[in-house]
Amino acid sequence: MSPAELIVRSDGPILRLWLSNPGRRNAITWSMYDGLLGIRDVVADDPSIRVVVLRGAGGEAFAAGTDIRQFGDFRTGQDGVDYEHRVGEVLTSLLGIRVPVVAVVDGPAVGAGLAIAACCDLVVATPDAVFGAPVARTLGNTLPPLVLARLQQRLGAGRTMALLLTARLLPATEAETAGFVTKIVDAEALEEYVEDLLLTIRSNAPLTLASLKEIERRVLAEGANAAADDVLAAVYGSRDFRAGVAGFLEHQPVEWEGH
Incomplete structure (x- = not known):
């Protein structure tokens, strides 16, 4: 099985990224977080880049949160604080990318996957995409202020708290109604739509x-x-x-x- 990684490909004015963790629904590892952390500098150093597109590899998911195997060594509350600070640094870096960032979500974007999608400027989703952070039902951990604030900005305060307190997953149609998802596109038309969108953005x-x-x-x-x-x-x-x-x-x- 291929190792977990952030795949990065330069395609002229487009920087293409794939979250890749085969067999684990692209759950995010430390090395993948480190890769995401460096993207802001990659874009800053290359003025020819006009747009970034981020998606999950393999078509099984955008990202199913952080790879839980990495929590096995946690022993104290400070371990969790350090983890959230580390992820917060990544999310802040994504928000600071100077060009538009487009997330393409096919399947689940949950936990950290939801947070990453929320830090993108536009979100294109397939009808089977779902969004959420059901930590109250699964891990029993919590969300830091940065993530909660960003979700409130993108989903609204009431919908965000309802989503988190019930630990449910938000279907793509609801996410589109809330304004979190820019457009829902059927899988067979997804690639053409995304490429047209990228062309529009980089032409501006x-x-x-x-x-x-x-x-x-x-x-x-x-x-x-x-x-x-x-x-x-x-x-x-x-x-x-x-x-x-x-x-x-x-x-x-x-x-x-x-x-």
């Missing part, structure tokens, strides 16, 4: 996309009065903005440079 102005992500981060942290003049100035002072205005007035398409 990269500075605009990056600025929207940065401003959203600040609004979520500080509210509507968050300071963002530096971001606004960088976008309005860019060559891309000048090219965009000229192209609009001249009815010509614009080749975005990201500068």
Whole structure:
């Protein structure tokens, strides 16, 4: 059986990632977490990357949480604190990726898999996708503030607590209604839809996309009065903005440079 790993493939302006843990529904190991932690720097160091797509390998799941075998060595409450801090660092890193991140969910996205999907900007799901963190029924552990806050932002506070307190799984249709899932796509049409979506994203102005992500981060942290003049100035002072205005007035398409 192949080892658990984060598979990373560069495809021109697209960085493609697969969570891969065969036979364990892509449950996430420490090495896979470490791989995810490094993606922000990979994107930051390569201005040609316009979009990241993350999915589960093998078609059996997006990710069925953390690989539980890794909890066997836990002996104290501090072990759990250290674990949650480690995962929190990964999630914060994912949220800090400068380009849009698209999650493609086919099957379960539960526990840490749900948290990772929640840290992506867009979520495309198949009809059999399910979402949840049923820890109250399974492991008897809990969720840290970062994950709870992100779920509340994406699902709503009431729905999040109902989901967690009942330890049930949310079907894709409910997740779409809540706004967590961007689009439900039948399996046979999934690849074409995803590729069209990636083409649309990478055709847009990269500075605009990056600025929207940065401003959203600040609004979520500080509210509507968050300071963002530096971001606004960088976008309005860019060559891309000048090219965009000229192209609009001249009815010509614009080749975005990201500068």
